[in-house]
Amino acid sequence: MRKWASFPIKEGEISRQAHADFPDRAIYERETGRSGFFGPATHFHHTHAPTGWSDWEGPLKPRLYNFNDIAGNQNVSPWQVPTLLHNAHCKMRTWRLTESMNDLVRNADGDELLFVHEGAAELYCDYGHMSLRDGDYVVIPRSTMWRLEVTEPLFLLMIEATNDSFQLPEKGLVGNHAIFDAAMIDTPKIDEAFRAQYSEKQSRVQVKRHDQVSVITYPYNPLDAIGWHGDLAVMRINWRDIRPLMSHRYHLPPSAHTTFVAQRFVVCTFVPRPIESDPGALKVPFYHNNDDYDEVLFYHAGDFFSRDNIERGMVTFHPAGFTHGPHPKAFAAGREYKKKFTDEVAVMLDTRDALLVGDAALATENPDYVNSWKIKPAAL
Numbered sequence: 001m002r003k004w005a006s007f008p009i010k011e012g013e014i015s016r017q018a019h020a021d022f023p024d025r026a027i028y029e030r031e032t033g034r035s036g037f038f039g040p041a042t043h044f045h046h047t048h049a050p051t052g053w054s055d056w057e058g059p060l061k062p063r064l065y066n067f068n069d070i071a072g073n074q075n076v077s078p079w080q081v082p083t084l085l086h087n088a089h090c091k092m093r094t095w096r097l098t099e100s101m102n103d104l105v106r107n108a109d110g111d112e113l114l115f116v117h118e119g120a121a122e123l124y125c126d127y128g129h130m131s132l133r134d135g136d137y138v139v140i141p142r143s144t145m146w147r148l149e150v151t152e153p154l155f156l157l158m159i160e161a162t163n164d165s166f167q168l169p170e171k172g173l174v175g176n177h178a179i180f181d182a183a184m185i186d187t188p189k190i191d192e193a194f195r196a197q198y199s200e201k202q203s204r205v206q207v208k209r210h211d212q213v214s215v216i217t218y219p220y221n222p223l224d225a226i227g228w229h230g231d232l233a234v235m236r237i238n239w240r241d242i243r244p245l246m247s248h249r250y251h252l253p254p255s256a257h258t259t260f261v262a263q264r265f266v267v268c269t270f271v272p273r274p275i276e277s278d279p280g281a282l283k284v285p286f287y288h289n290n291d292d293y294d295e296v297l298f299y300h301a302g303d304f305f306s307r308d309n310i311e312r313g314m315v316t317f318h319p320a321g322f323t324h325g326p327h328p329k330a331f332a333a334g335r336e337y338k339k340k341f342t343d344e345v346a347v348m349l350d351t352r353d354a355l356l357v358g359d360a361a362l363a364t365e366n367p368d369y370v371n372s373w374k375i376k377p378a379a380l
Contacts, residue, residue, distance in 0.1 A: 015043070028287060034291060063317040078093070090351060091159070096155055102204075105207075109209060114137070117134065122149040123147075141234065157347060166267075179242060254285075273341065
């Protein structure tokens with residue numbers, strides 16, 4: 001791994017601390033950095049908003065999709081729903097499931113991360129049984145057999161770590177118990193419900209490999225384990241179990257909210273938290289460049305205070321190559337913020353490699369989203 005050269009340099013009127021105590025003439029701060037928020041960075045102080053464009057031409061621009069309106073994502077098999085955003089290392093899909101699965105499924109292409117946006121279900125897999133509710137993350141290791149019995153209609157966000165696995169992030173100085181304690185992670189149980197589904201009836205398993213599906217038929221239910229031991233398993237944690245890192249004097253970067261990591265992307269979770277209380281601290285997300293990562297936000301619940309006209313189930317996509325940040329109204333409100341807490345839950349996918357957009361997602365795009373940063377002239 002290469003090491004970035006690092007030597008602090010200062011020029012002009014500056015703040016002595018990023019995201020706080022701006023110079024008197026500077027209203028706006030912009031961060032440009034490498035490797036997401038993990039590499040070297042520089043902070044510029046501006047008198048105009050870094051997102052104050054008056055026009056935009058060309059394909060590189062911020063995008064907004066409404067994943068509530070995705071067509072073709074209601075199916076009894078997760079392998080039959082359209083891919084919405086993807087590259088060689090990950091795939092994002094949504095899946096609506098209103099009836100219980102007849103077949104088992106198995107992803108031989110990589111680990112699968114399910115996020116339960118709506119609904120509830122009973123999960124049966126190689127490792128046993130567990131109940132799922134809204135807000136649950138479920139990590140399913142590669143080639144695990146599983147199926148869902150629906151108890152409330154499901155709307156799932158699915159993120160595949162293609163040829164990869166999901167791991168927990170390094171927590172460094174704050175220690176292993178920060179953000180969420182490993183004791184909060186649940187695993188399936190070989191309980192009465194799991195034993196009740198043992199069967200000598202014929203069962204089918206749909207196996208996805210290289211995005212092609214094969215079907216394996218057994219004369220019995222292959223979910224027949226009576227026990228297991230090891231350090232690989234299906235894992236579940238709910239966003240309500242996450243205790244976010246906070247600083248009352250400093251707006252922490254999105255990397256502080258990392259939940260899962262793969263080799264070429266990360267998944268972060270934004271949950272309700274106290275807003276910075278120090279008078280000099282920035283109280284809304286800071287303007288920053290997308291220099292190395294594409295950024296995707298799936299809005300799950302609450303009031304998304306840095307964005308206008310965003311509803312649950314919508315997705316913003318900010319590809320690498322331009323500066324973005326809070327909308328003008330949110331930035332203005334943030335300077336004299338009255339609220340004491342944020343009230344939003346969102347899942348962020350940051351990818352090191354450029355994402356391609358599938359046709360099903362393109363069909364739900366709001367083309368006017370790029371104009372939502374324009375400052376509207378005051379009424380005469």
